[in-house]
Amino acid sequence: MESFFERRKVEFSTLTNLSHLTKGTKNHLRNVYACLSIALVFAAGGAYLNLRNSFFAGNHFISTIILFGCVMWLSSTPHTKENLNKRMGILCGLAFFIGASTSPLLQMVMHINPALIVTAFLTTSSIFICFTISALVARRRTYLFLGGILSSMCIAMLVGLLFASHSNGMIKIYMYAGVAMSLGFILYDTQVIIEKHMSGDDDFIMHSLDLFIDFVNLFRMLLALLASKEEDKKRRRR
Numbered sequence: 001m002e003s004f005f006e007r008r009k010v011e012f013s014t015l016t017n018l019s020h021l022t023k024g025t026k027n028h029l030r031n032v033y034a035c036l037s038i039a040l041v042f043a044a045g046g047a048y049l050n051l052r053n054s055f056f057a058g059n060h061f062i063s064t065i066i067l068f069g070c071v072m073w074l075s076s077t078p079h080t081k082e083n084l085n086k087r088m089g090i091l092c093g094l095a096f097f098i099g100a101s102t103s104p105l106l107q108m109v110m111h112i113n114p115a116l117i118v119t120a121f122l123t124t125s126s127i128f129i130c131f132t133i134s135a136l137v138a139r140r141r142t143y144l145f146l147g148g149i150l151s152s153m154c155i156a157m158l159v160g161l162l163f164a165s166h167s168n169g170m171i172k173i174y175m176y177a178g179v180a181m182s183l184g185f186i187l188y189d190t191q192v193i194i195e196k197h198m199s200g201d202d203d204f205i206m207h208s209l210d211l212f213i214d215f216v217n218l219f220r221m222l223l224a225l226l227a228s229k230e231e232d233k234k235r236r237r238r
Helices: 023-053 060-076 084-101 103-112 115-137 146-163 168-198 204-237
Strands: none
Touching: 023 084, 023 103, 023 168, 023 204, 060 084, 060 204, 084 103, 084 204, 103 115, 103 204, 115 168, 115 204, 146 168, 168 204
């Protein structure tokens, strides 16, 4: 009888076994994550330029209209070889403006502790990679049940933000709930992308947009949480 504390050797190949995915799906996922990487670069550029030039300062309505217009333009443009460069350009433009819209939060955090931005990005990247691997190696449809739960949480948070108290304690609860939702969406969207491709949907640009939004939302929530904790520490020292 094996000892309860006996360690078993786990091969790395079993942790990254994607044999349940077809070759076409694997190639599709490579395209998705390549587009995601490009979008993140453009988002970083948009955030940096807006921090330097403030071309979106105070124009939240205009930036929202631009973002909504880019999403509609991308979704209405057919996914064909002829439109590939055009749709990639739209995705990059959309990522640029989403990054620019994040600059007010970045500017606020820079006044508190600029190192928090690097910490939040590295933490977001590590979490995103771990949860992505978890979704990829899991059995098909394992996390699809999260769709209903996440939708309910979104509605509950929206109602809470509109009608509930906006005390510091409640705001922190919303932040933690936002982080939990972002983690759930990473698992859910990754497996939805796999299922969509298995069903014949090979629009890797739109699929990368879903994961890009998940990444940005997680980054924003973590950054806001870290900034809040840093401010609490400064208050206690005074």
